[in-house]
Amino acid sequence: MAHPEEPTLPEDTGQRKNKNMEELMKMIVRRTVLAVCTLVLALILPAAASAACTGFDDVPESADCYESVMYLAECEIAAGTGNDCFSPEQFITVEQWAVMLCRAYGVETIGDNWQDVGRSSVVEAYRQGWLNETALSAPRSPMCRSVLVESAFAAADVPVYDSTLYEGGTSLSTADNILRAGRELGLCSDDADTNALVTRGDAAIILHVVLTQSFRIEEPPVPVTLVNAAGVNVNDFLLELRKLPEQVLDAFNAAGWTYRIDFDYISELSNRLNMSCIGATNYSRKTIYISEASATLHEFGHFLDWTLGFPAEHEQLFRAEAAAAPLRNYAKTNAREYFADCFAYWVKYAENANAISLLQECAPMTYRYMEDLMRIAN
Incomplete structure (x- = not known):
C-alpha cells in the first residue's frame, strides 16, 4: 500500500518518461544551435581577422611606421592611397593630414568623394584651431615638420610654452620652439630639421604617439596670481x-x-x-x-x-x-x-x-x- 505522501508507481513512471523526453529534446536543440553558431563563426572570423590585419603592401612589418599605420588603419583614421598602398615615403599634404585629424578626433566632415572630404576637413581643422590660414589657400602643399608637430599639439590640447619663460631658456623662433617641445616629448629626433618635409609614414608615427600617450608639459613660473x-x-x-x-x-x-x-x-x-x-x-x-x-x-x-x-x-x-x-x-x-x-x-x-x-x-x-x-x- 502506498504511503499517502508518495505518488503511486504507475503515475510516477509516466511523469519520469515525459521529463526525460523533454530533457532529450532540449539537449538536441542546444547541440544543434551550438553546431550552427560554431559553423557561422568559423566562416566569419577568418574573414574579419583577414580584413583587420591585411595592412598595406608597401608597409612591411619591419617598417618603422608599421605599428602606427596599422593602428590608424584599424581605427579607420587612415585608409591609404589606393591599390592596397599607404605610400609611407610620400610627403603628406595639408589635406591628407586634416582628414586624419578630423577622423581621429571625431569631427564631422561632408563630401561624397575624396576631394570634397579633403576640402571639408581642411576647413574644419582650421575652425578647430589645428591649422592656420595658410592651409585654406594651399591645402595640397606638403607640410614641414614644425608645422605638423604644432598642428598635432593643437589638436591634442598640448600647450607649448616659449623657452624664455623657463629659467635659463634662450630665445628661439616659433618653429624651433615647437621642435624643442617635440624633442622633449619624443616626437622628434635631436637632429630634426624644422623645415624638413614630413612623409606619410612619419606623420602616422607622430599622430599615433599623440593619440595613445599622455604628455606632461612642465609649466613655466607665473609671476602673478x-x-x-x-x-x-x-x-x-x-x-x-x-x-x-x-x-x-x-x-x-x-x-x-x-x-x-x-x-x-x-x-x-x-x-x-x-x-x-x-x-x-x-x-x-x-x-x-x-x-x-x-x-x-x-x-x-x-x-x-x-x-x-x-x-x-x-x-x-x-x-x-x-x-x-x-x-x-x-x-x-x-x-x-x-x-x-x-x-x-x-x-x-x-x-x-x-x-x-x-x-x-x-x-x-x-x-x-x-x-x-x-x-x-x-
Missing part, C-alpha cells in the same frame, strides 16, 4: 607679463590683485558698452580682465595709475600733449587711457631708440615724466 577662466594656452599672456618691470609685478602681488583671462566677462562688457573690448581693469575687484594678451601692458598701466593714486599730473599731461603724442586715438580720450597707453608704449619700446625718441619729440613733458617714473620702477 593668474586665473585662466577661458581655459586657453597662456603662453602669449605669460610672454606679455614677462615684459613688465619686476617692481610693478611685486606691487601687483603685494596689493592682492589678480590677472584673469576671461572671455565671458570681456564679451559682456563689450555688449554693455557697445564697443569692442579686449581688456578691462576693475579697481573694486582688484582684477585685470583680459581676452587678448596684447592688452596686458595697457591694463597694467591702469593698475599703476591706481597705485599712484591717479595723480593730477596725469590729467595735466593729457591736456597738454595727448593730441600730439604718437599713440592710438583711444589713448587720447581721457587722462587714464592716456597714461595707460604711455606706460604700455614705454615698456613695449624701451629698447627701440627711434620709438622713444619719437615720444620725446612729440610729447616732451610726458617723456620726462615717464623716464623718471620708469627709472624708479626698474
Whole structure:
C-alpha cells in the first residue's frame, strides 16, 4: 500500500518518461544551435581577422611606421592611397593630414568623394584651431615638420610654452620652439630639421604617439596670481607679463590683485558698452580682465595709475600733449587711457631708440615724466 505522501508507481513512471523526453529534446536543440553558431563563426572570423590585419603592401612589418599605420588603419583614421598602398615615403599634404585629424578626433566632415572630404576637413581643422590660414589657400602643399608637430599639439590640447619663460631658456623662433617641445616629448629626433618635409609614414608615427600617450608639459613660473577662466594656452599672456618691470609685478602681488583671462566677462562688457573690448581693469575687484594678451601692458598701466593714486599730473599731461603724442586715438580720450597707453608704449619700446625718441619729440613733458617714473620702477 502506498504511503499517502508518495505518488503511486504507475503515475510516477509516466511523469519520469515525459521529463526525460523533454530533457532529450532540449539537449538536441542546444547541440544543434551550438553546431550552427560554431559553423557561422568559423566562416566569419577568418574573414574579419583577414580584413583587420591585411595592412598595406608597401608597409612591411619591419617598417618603422608599421605599428602606427596599422593602428590608424584599424581605427579607420587612415585608409591609404589606393591599390592596397599607404605610400609611407610620400610627403603628406595639408589635406591628407586634416582628414586624419578630423577622423581621429571625431569631427564631422561632408563630401561624397575624396576631394570634397579633403576640402571639408581642411576647413574644419582650421575652425578647430589645428591649422592656420595658410592651409585654406594651399591645402595640397606638403607640410614641414614644425608645422605638423604644432598642428598635432593643437589638436591634442598640448600647450607649448616659449623657452624664455623657463629659467635659463634662450630665445628661439616659433618653429624651433615647437621642435624643442617635440624633442622633449619624443616626437622628434635631436637632429630634426624644422623645415624638413614630413612623409606619410612619419606623420602616422607622430599622430599615433599623440593619440595613445599622455604628455606632461612642465609649466613655466607665473609671476602673478593668474586665473585662466577661458581655459586657453597662456603662453602669449605669460610672454606679455614677462615684459613688465619686476617692481610693478611685486606691487601687483603685494596689493592682492589678480590677472584673469576671461572671455565671458570681456564679451559682456563689450555688449554693455557697445564697443569692442579686449581688456578691462576693475579697481573694486582688484582684477585685470583680459581676452587678448596684447592688452596686458595697457591694463597694467591702469593698475599703476591706481597705485599712484591717479595723480593730477596725469590729467595735466593729457591736456597738454595727448593730441600730439604718437599713440592710438583711444589713448587720447581721457587722462587714464592716456597714461595707460604711455606706460604700455614705454615698456613695449624701451629698447627701440627711434620709438622713444619719437615720444620725446612729440610729447616732451610726458617723456620726462615717464623716464623718471620708469627709472624708479626698474
